[in-house]
Amino acid sequence: MFELLDFFNYSFFNRAIILSILAGLSCGIIGVWILLLNIPFIGVTIAHCAFAGAVIGLFLGINPILSGFLFCILSAFMISPISKKIKSQNNVAIILLFSFSIAIAFVVAGLFKERLTDLFSFFWGNLLISSSKDIIFNLIVVFVLIIFAIVFHRGIIALFFSREISKSCGIPENLVFILMMLLVCSAISINLKSIGGLLIYSLVSLPAATAYQLTYSLTKMYFLSVVFAITACITGLFLSTFFSVPVGATIILVACLIFVISLFYKKR
């Protein structure tokens, strides 16, 4: 216990704690959106495209967060046109983009001989190497997410209920959906470095899925999802530091454990 408290003497650890809270907030909120919009496969695909974008960005010397964000956006808005072109449901386009992004990420990673530490941080993440700049960017994304969730609350509920009905009665569902997707992409790409491209989607989906088991109230679902995501991040951070294992993976294991525990509780 004494050794654990000692970690607080290090500024990098305190930064990691702040970043854990911010990552929990952003992933907790967008997780609820992805789950209730019933687009889990779109979510997982854009998360992996962001990862591929970040790896390519590192290779080309571009800001990896920016390139991750651009790839993310590109993938989110390519799914529908690809589906139309191949006259199929979204699933085929999703499989295509998912496979392509993972393959391209590993091919580029194979070419990478320099900055291996940076590259690996985008694979499984590392909260402990975050900078003050990372905290500021995360803070901005979290702030925008919360404001959007409050201001667009009524429109978001309409979309959760039915996009078709929303459109039929003049609710600007397409605008709300596009803005939600932009924010999902922002939150995913901003957390790539700290959580890791291969694991970020788990932190997005697991806390929301856990909250879904426990409540019928949307407001409570947001709250629980954020609390579970923050708990997973902070507990995972402590455990990984204590046992010297990768942070991102430990966070996801904690999130899985919380989900399993939630199965023993009845919904209220």
Next chain:
Amino acid sequence: MISAISLSNINLITSNNKYILKNINIDINKGDCVSISGHNGAGKTTLFKLINGLIKPTSGTVKIFNNQLNNEIKKQIGYIPQINKFEENIPITVKQVIEIGITARKGIFKSLSNQDKAFVTEIAKKLDIYDLLDVPIGKISGGEMQKVSIARVLAQQADIILLDEPLSNLDIKSQKNIIEIIEKIHSDKEHTILIILHNLEQKPKCCNKEIVLEKGEVCSNF
């Protein structure tokens, strides 16, 4: 008489040059109650989706109260698609669904006033779903879901109500109940109601027009 819905020379053709709807000309006046029937695949649901703007016609014009369709005009159209069963766990309550009608009318940025909340309560009492207001929509029956959908379009204060097979998958008691509600809504002649029915024997008494579709064409309109 005020024209509520006017469809002129509507054609809807797929990329394979197959007609989904062919040369549709329909005029419906304010206060009409119209039953629409036809075999499966005749184009009934597609016709509704053209009226509420979910689908654009290949050619022809759709006018609602003599206006071209836009988001403002769409607020006057209440659409009730066929029942879709929601997941039991979905954290959306009956009250939130009815409030979507108010969101459609007032816009997404305006919060609900006390008057709006009282209006939702009033509608729920009228449709006998007051006790369900805080129940998640995944937990209610098909008949109750139809009432909730009707409550939603009433909260929207839609002038035109499109009901797509509102009686399908309901037990006889619920079917009678829904028909009674439709007749009650229509009694003031303020609403224009279009109702797709599989079985014309279930037609509400208030229906004063009948449209029969066959293979995308109107085969009788009286």
